[in-house]
Amino acid sequence: MPERFYNAISVTIPPNSNLTEPIDLMGYGxxxxxxxxxxxxxTLSFEVAxxxxxxxxxxLRKDDGTPVVTGLLDGSFALGADGVLKHLSAYRYxxxxxxxxxxxxxxxxxxxxx
Numbered sequence: 001m002p003e004r005f006y007n008a009i010s011v012t013i014p015p016n017s018n019l020t021e022p023i024d025l026m027g028y029g030x031x032x033x034x035x036x037x038x039x040x041x042x043t044l045s046f047e048v049a050x051x052x053x054x055x056x057x058x059x060l061r062k063d064d065g066t067p068v069v070t071g072l073l074d075g076s077f078a079l080g081a082d083g084v085l086k087h088l089s090a091y092r093y094x095x096x097x098x099x100x101x102x103x104x105x106x107x108x109x110x111x112x113x114x
Contacts, residue, residue: 008110011107015102017101023096030086043098046088046095048095050093
């Protein structure tokens with residue numbers, strides 16, 4: 001059986017905010033996302049940029065122009081690569097955005113694979 005290499009990184013939305021710092025995907029594909037701390041009812045969307053220090057992050061959209069966004073999520077959960085995460089692999093830098101500020105903050109663990 002071939003070996004599979006995975007890398008996991010953690011990123012946090014600070015308390016009373018709705019946006020993570022830039023996440024460097026290092027050329028890997030995103031195969032999973034876990035909300036390790038509970039999310040207060042919100043949707044997740046994503047912003048992307050060509051460089052970490054880019055002054056312009058862009059809302060990630062599908063080919064039809066609609067935003068890449070989850071349904072309403074609450075609490076701790078895990079997302080697989082077959083949904084919104086499949087749209088992230090083309091980008092080096094990503095930020096996760098919630099539709100409402102998170103009073104206690106939220107920590108996500110992102111699983112990456114070459």
